[in-house]
Amino acid sequence: MTDTTATQNEAKQGRKLPLHALGPVLALVALIILGASLNSNFLSYGNVTNVLARSAFIGIIAVGMTFVITAGGIDLSVGSMAAFVAGVMILAMNAMIPVLGVGVPLIVAGMGVALLAGIAAGLINGLLIAKVGIEAFIVTLGSMGIYRSLTTWLADGGTLSLNFEARGFYRPVYYDGILGIAWPIIVFALVAILGELAMRKTPFGRHCAALGANEQVAKYSAVKVDRVRMATYVLLGMLVGLATIMYVPRLGSASGSTGVLWELEAIAAVIIGGTVLKGGFGRVWGTVVGVLILSLIDNILNLASIVSPYLNGAIQGVIVILAVVLQREGKSAD
Amino acid sequence: MSAILEARGVTRSFGPIKVLHGVDFSLVPGEVHALIGENGAGKSTTMKILGGYLSPTDGELLLDGKPVRFADQKEAEEAGILMIHQEFNLAMQLTVEENLFLGREKRKGLFLDHKAMQDEARTLLERLDCHIDPRTRIRDLSVPNRQMVEIARAIGRNARVLIMDEPTAVLTGRETDVLLDQIERLKSQGAAILYTSHKLDEIARIADRVTVLRDGAHITTRAAEGFTEHAMAEAMVGRELSDLFPAKAKGADDVVLEVDGLTVPGKVRDASFTLRRGEVLGFAGLVGAGRTELMEGIVGLRPATGSVKVNGKAIKAGSVLAAREAGLVYLTEDRKEKGLLLGKSLTENLTLLALDRFGKLRIDKGAEDQALTKAISDFDIRVKDRDMVAGSLSGGNQQKLLLAKTMLAEPQIVIIDEPTRGIDIGTKQQIYDFIAALAAEGKSVIVVSSELPEVIGLASRVVVMGRGHIAGELSGEDITEDAILRRAMGVGELTGASA
Numbered sequence: 001m002t003d004t005t006a007t008q009n010e011a012k013q014g015r016k017l018p019l020h021a022l023g024p025v026l027a028l029v030a031l032i033i034l035g036a037s038l039n040s041n042f043l044s045y046g047n048v049t050n051v052l053a054r055s056a057f058i059g060i061i062a063v064g065m066t067f068v069i070t071a072g073g074i075d076l077s078v079g080s081m082a083a084f085v086a087g088v089m090i091l092a093m094n095a096m097i098p099v100l101g102v103g104v105p106l107i108v109a110g111m112g113v114a115l116l117a118g119i120a121a122g123l124i125n126g127l128l129i130a131k132v133g134i135e136a137f138i139v140t141l142g143s144m145g146i147y148r149s150l151t152t153w154l155a156d157g158g159t160l161s162l163n164f165e166a167r168g169f170y171r172p173v174y175y176d177g178i179l180g181i182a183w184p185i186i187v188f189a190l191v192a193i194l195g196e197l198a199m200r201k202t203p204f205g206r207h208c209a210a211l212g213a214n215e216q217v218a219k220y221s222a223v224k225v226d227r228v229r230m231a232t233y234v235l236l237g238m239l240v241g242l243a244t245i246m247y248v249p250r251l252g253s254a255s256g257s258t259g260v261l262w263e264l265e266a267i268a269a270v271i272i273g274g275t276v277l278k279g280g281f282g283r284v285w286g287t288v289v290g291v292l293i294l295s296l297i298d299n300i301l302n303l304a305s306i307v308s309p310y311l312n313g314a315i316q317g318v319i320v321i322l323a324v325v326l327q328r329e330g331k332s333a334d
Numbered sequence: 335m336s337a338i339l340e341a342r343g344v345t346r347s348f349g350p351i352k353v354l355h356g357v358d359f360s361l362v363p364g365e366v367h368a369l370i371g372e373n374g375a376g377k378s379t380t381m382k383i384l385g386g387y388l389s390p391t392d393g394e395l396l397l398d399g400k401p402v403r404f405a406d407q408k409e410a411e412e413a414g415i416l417m418i419h420q421e422f423n424l425a426m427q428l429t430v431e432e433n434l435f436l437g438r439e440k441r442k443g444l445f446l447d448h449k450a451m452q453d454e455a456r457t458l459l460e461r462l463d464c465h466i467d468p469r470t471r472i473r474d475l476s477v478p479n480r481q482m483v484e485i486a487r488a489i490g491r492n493a494r495v496l497i498m499d500e501p502t503a504v505l506t507g508r509e510t511d512v513l514l515d516q517i518e519r520l521k522s523q524g525a526a527i528l529y530t531s532h533k534l535d536e537i538a539r540i541a542d543r544v545t546v547l548r549d550g551a552h553i554t555t556r557a558a559e560g561f562t563e564h565a566m567a568e569a570m571v572g573r574e575l576s577d578l579f580p581a582k583a584k585g586a587d588d589v590v591l592e593v594d595g596l597t598v599p600g601k602v603r604d605a606s607f608t609l610r611r612g613e614v615l616g617f618a619g620l621v622g623a624g625r626t627e628l629m630e631g632i633v634g635l636r637p638a639t640g641s642v643k644v645n646g647k648a649i650k651a652g653s654v655l656a657a658r659e660a661g662l663v664y665l666t667e668d669r670k671e672k673g674l675l676l677g678k679s680l681t682e683n684l685t686l687l688a689l690d691r692f693g694k695l696r697i698d699k700g701a702e703d704q705a706l707t708k709a710i711s712d713f714d715i716r717v718k719d720r721d722m723v724a725g726s727l728s729g730g731n732q733q734k735l736l737l738a739k740t741m742l743a744e745p746q747i748v749i750i751d752e753p754t755r756g757i758d759i760g761t762k763q764q765i766y767d768f769i770a771a772l773a774a775e776g777k778s779v780i781v782v783s784s785e786l787p788e789v790i791g792l793a794s795r796v797v798v799m800g801r802g803h804i805a806g807e808l809s810g811e812d813i814t815e816d817a818i819l820r821r822a823m824g825v826g827e828l829t830g831a832s833a
Contacts, residue, residue: 201696201697201699207689210675210682213675214671217673217686220654221686221687224655280677
């Protein structure tokens with residue numbers, strides 16, 4: 001019953017959102033100005049491409065995470081899941097070389113394996129959460145350990161490497177692009193645009209928000225609650241697969257330390273972007289801004305030698321906490 | 335006698351909107367002063383100002399005859415003014431004792447003195463004639479007992495003024511009786527009580543004085559004696575009230591809904607009944623008789639066995655969506671927790687049930703906007719602005735929004751559970767007219783209600799439930815309070831068998 005009053009307070013605040021929503025954007029603009037004034041290379045084509053391409057992995061995953069969190073869930077397993085999917089993809093591709101040879105069919109087959117592995121991993125999380133009814137935090141805490149450990153086991157404690165020739169053939173998927181825009185950036189942009197449309201314009205997005213705001217109301221309004229909840233995890237799993245497809249050609253390998261802490265970066269980006277952690281309201285474009293803020297901090301610290309890059313994590317941590325404090329300030333000011 | 339607490343010419347604005355225009359209100363020791371008005375008349379704002387939750391924009395508050403300004407509700411509490419909310423301010427996971435002493439725990443050295451607190455809690459509750467163990471957790475208590483704990487907490491803090499915001503909205507008839515007795519007792523002990531309720535019979539029974547508000551303005555304050563319920567209602571609405579209930583529709587002969595042997599495990603046993611086209615069928619019974627559970631079982635919100643046929647065709651069990659597609663919808667009694675997303679916009683609430691009508695892949699926002707315009711005019715929803723969230727609507731307008739949302743699915747059969755819970759008389763009449771209009775259009779309506787006059791006034795046939803099964807059926811002239819109650823309590827079955 002105290003919940004009701006809490007939602008009402010938040011509701012009043014919801015109407016002020018346009019002003020609030022500008023916060024992350026202003027922070028992003030400030031970071032760009034800061035970066036440009038500290039280092040003339042900051043806005044160079046090379047640096048911008050580098051920053052965007054490297055944000056693409058977390059970015060693609062964070063878009064999926066936005067749906068999970070909006071629907072009132074959480075997924076801690078995405079980093080381990082990415083490592084596991086990468087491992088499976090590499091093993092599958094190496095195994096298929098004798099049959100398919102090194103060429104486009106091998107790459108397409110590898111991508112298919114990665115997507116399917118991601119979907120399957122997401123489906124397992126989703127089933128346990130929506131159908132069996134175990135808390136999302138617990139399920140994904142468990143699967144985080146499972147996927148991480150399975151990857152280490154597959155690699156026998158070492159590194160799984162893609163066949164040398166195949167790696168050479170696959171490399172352009174990360175390093176090339178069209179019209180000078182790298183593939184990961186294009187894919188990230190497409191995922192972000194589709195995600196934004198899905199969140200704002202489709203029944204699925206509306207149902208996610210309804211479910212996160214009040215599951216009972218959603219159920220009484222003929223929303224297939226279990227199915228929507230499961231769909232958010234499957235979507236996220238699929239996007240983890242997609243991110244892995246873009247990631248594997250970068251290094252051509254996977255190990256037990258691939259994707260460590262990605263889940264926290266993705267969740268941080270979602271929260272910085274203004275999505276409510278306990279669900280009910282999500283903003284995909286905000287998540288994109290969040291991802292960019294996190295990567296720019298990293299990039300600026302590396303380019304400018306004022307603050308040690310080792311403090312990157314600390315600064316990102318401060319930003320996350322600040323973002324939530326600012327959201328709350330708006331509430332109490334009401 | 336002089337007033338403990340008095341408001342003089344109090345006004346209050348929220349931004350540019352003035353919601354109170356110079357309200358006078360006073361509370362004298364040993365009296366119950368009722369504050370009545372329609373939803374949105376300014377009752378809540380007045381209570382919050384008296385309770386220290388809001389400060390007046392203009393006008394003054396007098397405490398024992400001296401001007402006073404409460405910085406917050408804590409200061410009011412220290413002055414002995416306590417407000418008991420409609421939504422309780424209790425920590426669900428804590429025990430009764432812990433709640434009663436929250437923030438003013440008794441200690442013995444470093445540790446809590448549980449024994450002393452439990453003893454005092456027990457004494458407090460016994461004074462209220464409420465026999466619950468202080469060690470029970472609030473979440474394990476029934477709603478009326480939670481209410482008692484709230485009151486005990488107020489008394490425990492030596493309240494001289496009690497502000498009660500619709501305390502009986504969630505109580506059954508018997509529980510209400512107990513509460514009203516307690517209020518009488520508190521009054522005789524010298525407390526001043528501000529009481530609000532939409533149930534005018536309670537006001538007539540318990541109040542010494544009545545103040546009527548309408549549209550934020552003070553209409554009248556007069557002695558309750560000789561102030562009839564009808565006169566109160568007219569003062570609230572500001573016009574003459576014709577008959578509260580519209581004429582009853584007779585209904586056609588063809589059956590649209592056939593429920594056969596429906597069992598909801600642990601709640602309802604083997605319930606069978608039929609509903610005809612254009613009929614208003616009432617469901618009466620005591621709280622806990624299983625009416626809500628039966629309805630939720632019918633529409634697929636609860637696991638149930640047995641058959642439900644709409645127009646002769648069985649509908650898929652356990653699917654709210656399948657029921658809706660068959661033209662069968664259920665309007666919940668709990669609009670705040672199950673009916674509306676209080677933090678979301680009016681539009682998002684309105685279209686949630688029938689969202690697929692606004693586009694399978696892409697929601698047509700233009701059509702949604704038109705739907706809102708239409709709903710606002712069709713259902714006379716009073717909105718301050720179209721972008722407001724559902725939670726800021728008054729109770730009656732929330733109920734109208736919920737009705738509009740349900741009707742957007744274009745149902746053939748509408749089950750309405752407690753259609754007028756916690757809403758004022760003017761809105762009640764609108765909802766009754768609306769139900770009658772539905773039936774006249776050839777739709778079929780089931781009205782589940784704990785208010786007997788409502789069931790009797792609306793329904794042409796009444797099914798009575800008792801202890802999880804259908805205890806009888808009444809129609810036409812046979813529908814009387816006495817007949818319903820006898821069946822609900824299991825006395826009617828005997829007469830039925832011998833007849």
